[in-house]
Amino acid sequence: QCEMEVESFVSKTLDLLQEEREAEIEETRLWQENISLKDLQSKGVCLLKLQIGSQSTGLYGRSLIVLEPRRHMGVSILPSNNFGPGDIVGVYDLDGCKPSSQVCTGVVTRASQSAITVACEDPPDRLNLDTELYNLLKLANDVTYKRMKKALTTLNGYSSGPASDLISVLFGYSEPSELSFLNTGLDSSQREAVSFALSQREVAVIHGPPGTGKTTTVVEIILQAVKQGLKVLCCAGSNVAVDNLVERLAKAKARVLRLGHPARLLESIQKHSLDAVLAHSDNASIIADIRRDMDKAFMGMKKQRDKGEKIHLKREVSELRKELRTREAAAITEVLKRADVVLATNTGANDTGPLKSLPADHFDWVVIDECAQALESSCWIPLLRARKCILAGDYKQLPPTIKSQTAASKGLSVSLMERLVQNRGDSVVRMLTVQYRMNRDIMTWASDHMYQGKLTAHGSVEKHLLRDLPGVASVEETCTPLLLIDTAGCGLNETEATDEQSKGNPGEVDIVELHIKALTEAGVKSKDIAVIAPYNLQVDLLRQRLSTRHPDLEIKSVDGFQGREKEAVVLTLVRSNRKGEVGFLAEDRRINVAVTRARRHLAVVCDTKTVTTHAFLKTLVDHMTQHGDVRTAFEYLQVGNMGSMKYQSVFHVWDPSSQTSGWFCFGWNTTGAEPNMHVCSCGSGPSTHSRPGPSTATEDEQRRTLVQYQEIKDQVERFLQDQDQAELRFPSTLNSHDRLLVHQVAEELGLNHESQGEGKDRFIVVSRPPAEPHQAREDPQPLQPAAGLEEERNSPDPPGGLFSQSAVDLKRHQTQMAKQAKAKGYFNFSLLGKTKKTKAGACEIVAAAMPDDDFDSLIAAVVKAERVCSFVKCKTSVVHLGQLCSFCNRQYCLGHHIPEVHGCGDLAKANARMRISKEGVLYAGSGLKDKSVDPNRKAYLHRKLDSRLKDMEKQRKTKPKEKETN
Ligand SMILES: Nc1ncnc2c1ncn2[C@@H]1O[C@H](COP(=O)(O)OP(=O)(O)OP(=O)(O)O)[C@@H](O)[C@H]1O
Ligand SMILES: [Zn+2]
Ligand SMILES: [Zn+2]
Numbered sequence: 001q002c003e004m005e006v007e008s009f010v011s012k013t014l015d016l017l018q019e020e021r022e023a024e025i026e027e028t029r030l031w032q033e034n035i036s037l038k039d040l041q042s043k044g045v046c047l048l049k050l051q052i053g054s055q056s057t058g059l060y061g062r063s064l065i066v067l068e069p070r071r072h073m074g075v076s077i078l079p080s081n082n083f084g085p086g087d088i089v090g091v092y093d094l095d096g097c098k099p100s101s102q103v104c105t106g107v108v109t110r111a112s113q114s115a116i117t118v119a120c121e122d123p124p125d126r127l128n129l130d131t132e133l134y135n136l137l138k139l140a141n142d143v144t145y146k147r148m149k150k151a152l153t154t155l156n157g158y159s160s161g162p163a164s165d166l167i168s169v170l171f172g173y174s175e176p177s178e179l180s181f182l183n184t185g186l187d188s189s190q191r192e193a194v195s196f197a198l199s200q201r202e203v204a205v206i207h208g209p210p211g212t213g214k215t216t217t218v219v220e221i222i223l224q225a226v227k228q229g230l231k232v233l234c235c236a237g238s239n240v241a242v243d244n245l246v247e248r249l250a251k252a253k254a255r256v257l258r259l260g261h262p263a264r265l266l267e268s269i270q271k272h273s274l275d276a277v278l279a280h281s282d283n284a285s286i287i288a289d290i291r292r293d294m295d296k297a298f299m300g301m302k303k304q305r306d307k308g309e310k311i312h313l314k315r316e317v318s319e320l321r322k323e324l325r326t327r328e329a330a331a332i333t334e335v336l337k338r339a340d341v342v343l344a345t346n347t348g349a350n351d352t353g354p355l356k357s358l359p360a361d362h363f364d365w366v367v368i369d370e371c372a373q374a375l376e377s378s379c380w381i382p383l384l385r386a387r388k389c390i391l392a393g394d395y396k397q398l399p400p401t402i403k404s405q406t407a408a409s410k411g412l413s414v415s416l417m418e419r420l421v422q423n424r425g426d427s428v429v430r431m432l433t434v435q436y437r438m439n440r441d442i443m444t445w446a447s448d449h450m451y452q453g454k455l456t457a458h459g460s461v462e463k464h465l466l467r468d469l470p471g472v473a474s475v476e477e478t479c480t481p482l483l484l485i486d487t488a489g490c491g492l493n494e495t496e497a498t499d500e501q502s503k504g505n506p507g508e509v510d511i512v513e514l515h516i517k518a519l520t521e522a523g524v525k526s527k528d529i530a531v532i533a534p535y536n537l538q539v540d541l542l543r544q545r546l547s548t549r550h551p552d553l554e555i556k557s558v559d560g561f562q563g564r565e566k567e568a569v570v571l572t573l574v575r576s577n578r579k580g581e582v583g584f585l586a587e588d589r590r591i592n593v594a595v596t597r598a599r600r601h602l603a604v605v606c607d608t609k610t611v612t613t614h615a616f617l618k619t620l621v622d623h624m625t626q627h628g629d630v631r632t633a634f635e636y637l638q639v640g641n642m643g644s645m646k647y648q649s650v651f652h653v654w655d656p657s658s659q660t661s662g663w664f665c666f667g668w669n670t671t672g673a674e675p676n677m678h679v680c681s682c683g684s685g686p687s688t689h690s691r692p693g694p695s696t697a698t699e700d701e702q703r704r705t706l707v708q709y710q711e712i713k714d715q716v717e718r719f720l721q722d723q724d725q726a727e728l729r730f731p732s733t734l735n736s737h738d739r740l741l742v743h744q745v746a747e748e749l750g751l752n753h754e755s756q757g758e759g760k761d762r763f764i765v766v767s768r769p770p771a772e773p774h775q776a777r778e779d780p781q782p783l784q785p786a787a788g789l790e791e792e793r794n795s796p797d798p799p800g801g802l803f804s805q806s807a808v809d810l811k812r813h814q815t816q817m818a819k820q821a822k823a824k825g826y827f828n829f830s831l832l833g834k835t836k837k838t839k840a841g842a843c844e845i846v847a848a849a850m851p852d853d854d855f856d857s858l859i860a861a862v863v864k865a866e867r868v869c870s871f872v873k874c875k876t877s878v879v880h881l882g883q884l885c886s887f888c889n890r891q892y893c894l895g896h897h898i899p900e901v902h903g904c905g906d907l908a909k910a911n912a913r914m915r916i917s918k919e920g921v922l923y924a925g926s927g928l929k930d931k932s933v934d935p936n937r938k939a940y941l942h943r944k945l946d947s948r949l950k951d952m953e954k955q956r957k958t959k960p961k962e963k964e965t966n
Contacts, residue, residue: 107119482602
């Protein structure tokens with residue numbers, strides 16, 4: 001035990017000292033009694049027969065006597081001796097060196113070869129300057145002994161004080177340490193930064209990448225300074241950042257004082273404000289008294305009629321005012337001086353405010369947080385007040401906003417931090433390298449491309465996902481840290497605007513909305529999600545769309561989100577144009593900030609074709625493609641209600657050879673097991689489609705698509721004419737786009753089409769379907785497209801068409817659908833229907849979508865006997881010919897077995913996506929069987945179903961209006 005050791009050390013040492021002291025006294029006594037003075041002189045402890053050279057008054061009124069050899073002897077050098085400064089000496093008359101002959105005692109202040117100077121405590125009146133001679137004898141040092149004894153006694157009873165740590169280390173009670181950290185949880189890069197900051201003489205820069213605990217480190221540095229008794233002025237560019245520091249320093253029990261108008265401070269901070277502290281100071285009541293007196297005098301002045309009295313009161317008021325001012329100034333100074341840490345914004349630290357009442361050198365250190373986001377000039381407001389500064393921030397995030405392009409380009413936007421890093425590099429900088437925010441997959445990109453690959457993710461966040469949050473189901477969206485939704489080729493163009501700052505992209509807004517829907521339906525709280533856009537116009541569009549439904553959802557510009565974080569971040573990059581212009585996005589630091597706000601999930605919606613023209617953005621797209629899930633926006637573009645196939649036309653093709661208007665729209669359905677492309681010949685041009693806009697595909701691309709489509713179709717038709725050929729194999733070398741076309745053509749012609757083989761060797765086999773077992777196929781009434789295109793239908797049924805629904809059913813169904821399509825103003829496509837050759841070779845697809853009102857019956861149908869198709873109202877027998885859906889495990893007729901048709905679209909989609917994200921390849925072809933539905937997914941589907949029902953209800957309510965306008 002430390003105390004025991006100290007105690008026993010002290011008592012033992014005191015005894016020993018006593019013994020030593022006694023021995024010394026004894027020796028002196030013996031010498032004085034037994035040894036001749038001459039012998040003592042030869043031992044060096046005595047000087048004989050000295051004369052007083054001079055006597056003067058020295059420090060603290062003591063007499064300084066200079067003792068020298070006798071001058072008349074012609075010797076000016078003292079015998080060799082041991083006298084030195086600090087020795088206690090006695091001056092004796094020539095009777096000897098007995099106590100009786102002692103003239104005075106003193107301390108040697110100077111010893112040279114020719115003289116000894118002694119400062120005497122008791123002014124010796126009887127010294128004779130000229131004639132008398134004296135002996136000088138070294139005495140035992142009683143003073144030293146007494147002081148040591150006192151120190152030991154104090155050491156013994158030491159409980160708290162500056163030497164506590166020292167005592168404990170020197171008595172082996174604790175290990176000596178270089179620096180004792182107040183926050184023991186600091187990681188090694190943070191410790192290094194703290195030590196570095198403490199050891200630097202003038203400047204230390206703490207570079208804190210996103211989520212690396214910059215504030216934690218700065219707080220520790222400040223507390224260490226306070227522990228050393230230093231006064232710190234701590235500033236940041238924004239009130240929020242300053243308040244954050246106030247809060248954390250106050251929690252650590254530092255005496256903080258926050259300058260600034262109380263109205264601008266957070267409520268929790270207000271008690272640390274200068275006004276609040278003043279109100280509780282000793283001076284407060286005096287000041288209040290003076291104020292009261294002043295008020296009284298004022299009142300008196302108003303009432304007083306007498307002129308003389310009035311003048312008298314006026315004088316009184318002015319005197320009181322003067323008194324008040326001095327009192328207040330004194331109170332402010334006192335409060336400021338008492339604080340260990342004074343905090344203000346950079347500009348709040350100005351000389352005309354409260355700080356003017358402090359001496360210029362009051363502060364030892366200035367700490368500036370968020371230094372990379374402030375103009376250097378603003379940093380100089382606090383910097384002029386201290387001899388040392390600590391600058392913290394991240395110069396890889398956005399620099400201060402500067403309105404003047406010229407000023408910015410000429411260097412005004414270069415922050416002090418950036419300048420120092422550039423000029424001095426590592427000699428003044430320490431970087432924090434462990435980050436506590438992002439899932440590793442999100443972090444790696446920023447680390448690699450912004451922070452020299454130096455960041456590591458702390459174990460607590462490394463793998464965290466949205467699904468780990470309470471109440472969040474495991475669905476695909478919540479299990480992936482990175483999701484890229486690519487709008488390339490989907491025609492979701494940015495709005496045309498001349499102003500570079502105001503770009504918008506309504507198509508990306510749609511997709512963001514759908515993704516937010518998916519996240520919230522999976523149980524992610526909207527307050528945990530941020531939607532970030534680089535452009536204010538896009539922010540406005542997003543707010544208009546989303547804020548009513550999700551009031552807690554934060555939608556902000558990148559710049560507005562700096563310094564913040566969210567569990568999930570949805571980023572829309574907006575730019576989508578043919579020229580590949582990215583403008584504003586070209587600021588790497590803006591993208592860095594946007595991406596690094598995300599803790600568990602980052603979704604980026606962008607046109608990869610446009611944004612990858614920029615090298616830095618390309619690194620992000622590449623990273624997400626490699627380490628994350630990738631979807632094409634096509635997947636989102638169907639307005640799919642459960643079970644219905646409402647394809648959105650997204651791909652408009654101009655075909656000059658068409659007899660109709662020449663426009664074709666390709667509705668893509670990349671969902672589920674069967675990525676299909678549907679082509680309709682509504683011919684009405686893009687204006688009747690809900691997503692009009694010029695195609696992003698170049699005319700070349702469009703023409704190529706048509707040519708290929710025609711080629712494949714010709715090939716399949718040749719196969720059909722050749723009855724000997726059982727199946728038609730397409731080579732595995734087809735790209736995914738061509739595969740889509742093959743599936744499409746086969747589907748249109750009512751043929752079986754199936755992908756076979758694995759991986760790269762996958763190929764499509766097209767074959768004739770088995771002969772229709774029952775129910776003659778009748779030519780159903782052609783559906784009139786929404787645009788009302790009248791066209792003669794003369795083509796025969798496709799051989800072995802997949803329709804086995806009764807003609808009556810179908811007719812009823814289709815007529816209904818057509819009506820709906822017309823009413824709703826968009827097109828409903830089904831997977832197949834009557835094919836009809838047009839010159840362009842495109843075919844029309846008739847609708848087989850489920851009407852909204854039938855939703856209830858869908859649920860009823862689920863429990864219906866297994867003998868008929870499980871699709872609502874479909875009575876087709878599936879006893880002989882049916883298909884089992886691998887997702888819902890129910891039998892469907894061939895007209896309804898496609899997952900999207902009967903409501904398994906999401907599962908099929910998820911399944912396909914899973915494969916795409918696992919294998920990184922978009923296969924055309926049927927999916928793998930996945931019968932398992934995990935309980936979380938079930939709950940999720942339920943929630944989704946609920947919200948769909950609500951949506952549909954709403955739609956039904958709002959529909960009539962739309963009908964009128966249509
Ligand atoms: N040594 C540490 N151990 C565990 N968690 C830490 C450590 N340092 C920081 N953190 C956590 O990291 C998060 C961010 O820390 P802090 O608030 O200090 O950083 P900041 O300055 O606000 O953010 P940034 O680093 O992005 O500037 C906090 O949740 C904090 O608890
Ligand atoms: Zn199904
Ligand atoms: Zn059916």
